[in-house]
Amino acid sequence: MRKNVIAGNWKMNKVLREANQFVEEAANKAPTSDQVEAIVCVPFPFLPSLVEKAKGSSIKIGAQTMHFEENGAFTGEVSPVMLNDLGVTHVVIGHSERREYFAETDETVNKKAHAAFRHGLTPIVCVGETLKQRDANETMKHVEKQVKSAIEGLSDKQVAETIIAYEPIWAIGTGKTASSEDANEVCSHIRQVIQQVTSKEIAEKVVIQYGGSVKPANIDELLGQSDIDGALVGGASLEVESFLQLVEAGTK
Ligand code: 13P
Numbered sequence: 001m002r003k004n005v006i007a008g009n010w011k012m013n014k015v016l017r018e019a020n021q022f023v024e025e026a027a028n029k030a031p032t033s034d035q036v037e038a039i040v041c042v043p044f045p046f047l048p049s050l051v052e053k054a055k056g057s058s059i060k061i062g063a064q065t066m067h068f069e070e071n072g073a074f075t076g077e078v079s080p081v082m083l084n085d086l087g088v089t090h091v092v093i094g095h096s097e098r099r100e101y102f103a104e105t106d107e108t109v110n111k112k113a114h115a116a117f118r119h120g121l122t123p124i125v126c127v128g129e130t131l132k133q134r135d136a137n138e139t140m141k142h143v144e145k146q147v148k149s150a151i152e153g154l155s156d157k158q159v160a161e162t163i164i165a166y167e168p169i170w171a172i173g174t175g176k177t178a179s180s181e182d183a184n185e186v187c188s189h190i191r192q193v194i195q196q197v198t199s200k201e202i203a204e205k206v207v208i209q210y211g212g213s214v215k216p217a218n219i220d221e222l223l224g225q226s227d228i229d230g231a232l233v234g235g236a237s238l239e240v241e242s243f244l245q246l247v248e249a250g251t252k
Contacts, residue, residue: 004223004250005163005207005230007039007124008237009064009092019046020053025240027057036250037230040237041092041124044078051087062090062124065098068111070119080112080119091116092232094150095126096169106149113150117158124163124232125150126211127190131170139168143186144193156198160205164190165232171212173234180218183210184225191227216245223249 014022019042030038041062042050050061067077083091093116094109109125116123127146129139143166151159166186168178178186187208195203210222211232222228230250236242 002205002207002229003035003037005037005039005209006243006247006250007041007062007090007092007163007165007209007230007232008243009041009095009211009232009234010043010238011064011097011234012043013238014043014046016046016049019043020049022240022243023050023053023059023061026244027054027059029240029244030058030247031251032058033251035252036247038243038247038250039090039124040243041090047083047086047088055087060089061087062092063088064092064095065102065104066091066093066112066115066121068108068115070115080115080121083121084119088121090122090124090163092124092126092165094146096128096167096172106146109146109150110152113154113158113162117154117161122161122163124165124209126165126167126232128167128169128172128212134168134170139186140189143190147190147193148197151194151197156202159194159198160202163207163209163230164194165209165211166190167211167232173213175213177213177218177222178210180221180225180228183222184227187225187227214246216242216249219246219249220252223252 039060093112098104207229209230214231215236
């Protein structure tokens with residue numbers, strides 16, 4: 001049985017005081033259930049403090065990107081070694097905003113997935129189509145290419161531990177959610193693609209999240225689908241109340 005993984009992606013929001021307050025409260029109130037895992041993926045400057053605050057609770061702390069190299073002359077970048085050293089457990093890779101504004105490509109996503117596993121981090125790999133691609137019936141083909149190249153060269157065990165987040169770009173921050181059936185259709189396709197590359201046994205273990213305007217009002221329906229195992233959440237993860245409601249939904 002797969003767990004539900006609810007991950008908040010704060011993007012470039014909050015200051016340290018607000019971040020600390022959020023995690024203190026979330027750490028106190030988050031349900032401890034084997035059925036759900038709760039992660040908040042936060043800006044780099046908050047990581048050391050939030051890892052401390054989350055200690056002993058069910059909340060895990062993730063980063064929103066990283067470089068694939070361990071160290072070196074990469075001004076402004078943060079390496080997987082640094083994240084692991086801080087006690088960070090997860091890292092978002094290939095978010096559509098990174099692909100669009102910061103030159104993330106399928107190739108760098110693959111390098112980062114390998115680097116994450118080399119350094120004890122679980123990658124949350126984002127894939128998803130634009131509205132133009134959806135309208136041109138290219139969703140499945142596009143997502144298939146992104147998934148295949150992200151997991152290329154990973155061992156079966158690593159693939160099984162990879163979290164895939166299907167985030168249709170047109171649904172991010174727009175208030176438009178894919179219908180839960182449409183989202184599930186793409187998530188099922190992603191599982192089939194993983195099965196082709198590995199095996200049914202491995203594909204059945206992979207956690208596939210949906211992301212794009214997820215909120216307390218639509219989470220139950222999304223999690224009720226056969227191939228949706230959680231959510232990657234932007235806006236609704238910024239308020240501790242709504243984040244905890246989403247985590248609570250994941251316990252059912
Ligand atoms: P919203 O939940 O704000 O639509 O953002 C989704 C997202 O991009 C999460 O990574």
